[in-house]
């Protein structure tokens with residue numbers, strides 16, 4: 001069991017839902033209605049996904065982070081309208097165009113144990129097969145990791161903290177490139193916290209005013225991270241209805257790290273299954289429908305876990 005640390009409590013109080021809301025609307029309404037490699041706005045010369053990279057990078061740089069861009073090749077999914085409205089993606093055909101997209105990495109080196117790396121990750125792209133703003137999936141997760149970077153910019157940590165923004169709504173998932181390159185470099189990644197769909201939930205939970213989070217894990221090390229998140233939620237009175245779920249197999253962007261040999265990787269999402277939110281993967285995944293206060297609570301919990309791990 002960990003003891004409450006007053007300086008951690010003070011840092012968690014710096015998470016600002018109103019700032020997160022502003023960034024959410026910037027990435028999912030105006031100036032960017034979506035974040036897609038295969039959509040360029042009229043009169044613009046770069047894709048909405050490249051423009052999102054610029055927006056996220058400029059925020060990170062304004063907080064003193066240096067941003068590295070790691071390239072990867074992807075294709076857009078095709079749309080199959082005969083499928084269920086929440087699952088209309090279908091594989092590209094070989095002659096469909098390829099796009100160069102990028103993972104964004106912002107690293108803050110630790111002062112005492114810089115070789116031990118804690119990662120916070122989120123996919124930043126929106127659905128390549130449907131004209132959706134992808135606010136809950138996953139502008140809000142990207143905004144959550146941006147907020148962690150902003151808050152930690154003024155905090156010294158013993159270990160290295162790396163913020164990574166990848167692409168999961170095009171194929172293949174670019175988190176695989178990031179995880180495989182980390183494995184080749186011999187990075188010592190001790191924890192990966194994925195935020196994907198934080199604050200999304202069922203209409204029933206929304207109507208009841210519930211603030212929810214589900215931490216999905218695959219390995220015993222992942223389960224330990226999930227238990228740490230539960231402990232932080234209770235210790236700092238964050239107030240989330242927080243639960244753990246064991247995945248049958250590695251999945252999502254945390255799964256890319258598990259598959260590359262980094263077992264301590266978990267996903268955080270508001271609901272399980274994803275489709276409990278009826279707007280998931282539809283044109284109605286709008287920024288005004290995202291429970292930003294719920295997402296900010298999840299950001300506090302993850303930040304608390306990062307700082308508690310860093311203390312040990």
Ligand SMILES: [Zn+2]
Nearest residue numbers: 137168169281
């Ligand atoms: Zn998705």
